[in-house]
Amino acid sequence: MNDMSARPRYDKQGERTDAERAAAATSTFVREVGRDAALYLESCIHCGNCAEACQFYLATGEAKYTPIWKLEPLKQAYKREVGPFSWIYRTLGLKHAVTAPQLEEWQELLYDSCTMCGRCTLACPMGIDIAGLVGLARKGMFKAGLAPAELVAVAERAEREGSPLGATPKVLRERLEWLSDEHDVPMRLDAPRADVLVTLSSIEIMKYPDALVATARILEQAGASWTITSAGYEATNFGMLSGNVDWQRKMTMKLIDAAIACSAKVVLLPECGHAYSALRWQGAEMLGKPLPFRVLHISEFLAENLASGKIKVRPLDKTVAFHDPCQVSRRGGATRAPREVLAALGMALLETEDSGDLSFCCGGGGGVIANSRADALRYGAFEIKMKQIDATGAELAVTSCANCRQTFDDGAAHFHWGREMGSLVELVADRLAARPAAGP
Numbered sequence: 001m002n003d004m005s006a007r008p009r010y011d012k013q014g015e016r017t018d019a020e021r022a023a024a025a026t027s028t029f030v031r032e033v034g035r036d037a038a039l040y041l042e043s044c045i046h047c048g049n050c051a052e053a054c055q056f057y058l059a060t061g062e063a064k065y066t067p068i069w070k071l072e073p074l075k076q077a078y079k080r081e082v083g084p085f086s087w088i089y090r091t092l093g094l095k096h097a098v099t100a101p102q103l104e105e106w107q108e109l110l111y112d113s114c115t116m117c118g119r120c121t122l123a124c125p126m127g128i129d130i131a132g133l134v135g136l137a138r139k140g141m142f143k144a145g146l147a148p149a150e151l152v153a154v155a156e157r158a159e160r161e162g163s164p165l166g167a168t169p170k171v172l173r174e175r176l177e178w179l180s181d182e183h184d185v186p187m188r189l190d191a192p193r194a195d196v197l198v199t200l201s202s203i204e205i206m207k208y209p210d211a212l213v214a215t216a217r218i219l220e221q222a223g224a225s226w227t228i229t230s231a232g233y234e235a236t237n238f239g240m241l242s243g244n245v246d247w248q249r250k251m252t253m254k255l256i257d258a259a260i261a262c263s264a265k266v267v268l269l270p271e272c273g274h275a276y277s278a279l280r281w282q283g284a285e286m287l288g289k290p291l292p293f294r295v296l297h298i299s300e301f302l303a304e305n306l307a308s309g310k311i312k313v314r315p316l317d318k319t320v321a322f323h324d325p326c327q328v329s330r331r332g333g334a335t336r337a338p339r340e341v342l343a344a345l346g347m348a349l350l351e352t353e354d355s356g357d358l359s360f361c362c363g364g365g366g367g368v369i370a371n372s373r374a375d376a377l378r379y380g381a382f383e384i385k386m387k388q389i390d391a392t393g394a395e396l397a398v399t400s401c402a403n404c405r406q407t408f409d410d411g412a413a414h415f416h417w418g419r420e421m422g423s424l425v426e427l428v429a430d431r432l433a434a435r436p437a438a439g440p
């Protein structure tokens with residue numbers, strides 16, 4: 001009789017045994033854990049505070065969604081293989097080697113139930129950057145062939161076609177021409193030199209094209225020298241979200257090379273949270289030296305140009321709730337910018353119970369929205385946010401991330417929610433003051 005359990009298990013392609021996949025993950029975990037990550041992994045005092053900060057834990061009440069538990073294989077590999085007491089852990093068998101079945105079990109914890117929102121870090125007395133460590137653990141998961149298939153497919157498409165949603169350079173050109181004709185606004189493409197390189201999110205190109213028109217209108221009113229380039233326009237980075245550093249670098253370098261080629265002083269990032277993280281905080285690491293340009297999220301650009309008077313708007317007498325994209329506000333540091341924009345519009349901001357740096361994620365960040373297996377979990381997380389926005393009683397709800405908008409649209413359809421999440425850049429474009437007529 002065949003003893004199936006005695007045979008090595010192979011991955012779907014039959015290329016690697018379980019032992020080889022576990023070894024690939026372990027060596028990546030160990031290689032990626034630098035001084036900061038090691039300090040974090042040594043500092044947990046097991047207080048459990050992080051659980052109450054995580055909306056996946058709050059929505060389900062399940063202990064396995066406690067943030068620090070999501071890092072167990074990473075911690076196990078570090079402590080057993082390279083930590084200062086690794087020989088004790090190994091000799092006494094206190095930490096076992098990471099196995100492929102264990103990693104398969106953790107796939108859900110690292111990808112489906114973590115948006116890398118960083119809220120847990122605020123609750124942690126030791127300041128452990130759990131979101132950063134989840135990103136690091138995903139690198140090992142990817143090397144083991146254990147990133148979720150749907151997320152990998154999206155990332156592969158982005159690597160192959162330059163866009164996760166099929167917004168190839170040809171599609172981009174056609175859409176920009178159509179938008180320019182339809183809305184009578186210049187959509188500047190492939191200017192050889194420009195001060196501002198405008199980058200886009202595929203979600204906007206394919207689903208929310210009004211955001212592109214709004215951006216162009218605002219740049220024109222600001223009198224900016226700007227361009228979009230077909231060599232580097234896609235700001236989303238599914239290489240980063242999936243855990244594939246090679247794809248992440250390739251996508252980031254396209255933007256950096258495009259900016260250098262047109263001598264841009266500013267790279268303007270669109271309404272996308274993780275795009276900000278990928279270029280603003282990780283771009284220099286990809287280039288190997290400081291970036292030779294400023295990186296601004298569109299909300300920062302709006303705030304700066306409204307303050308300087310280059311953009312002028314008509315006031316809007318409405319109340320508004322703002323949804324902070326985690327990667328721009330809490331993890332990006334640009335929490336004030338959208339509030340300055342809303343103030344410049346004369347709107348009354350009604351903050352949600354947890355707002356600004358404490359804001360809950362929409363539930364779809366970190367690639368979770370691209371992974372349909374996580375839908376039920378995501379809806380649970382979304383419900384927390386939805387109720388908080390309703391509780392403000394605001395007339396409008398606005399955000400500055402197209403991925404959040406997509407998550408809200410999907411959540412609204414699921415819950416038959418009678419609200420629509422609007423876009424900050426579209427709101428500003430709608431309220432642009434008319435330019436003074438040119439003199440005789």
Ligand code: SF4
Nearest residue numbers: 054067115117118120
């Ligand atoms: S980063 Fe956000 S989603 Fe991930 S474990 Fe922490 S609180 Fe939960």
Ligand code: SF4
Nearest residue numbers: 044045047048050124
């Ligand atoms: S809050 Fe920080 S110290 Fe406490 S269990 Fe979570 S990660 Fe560990």
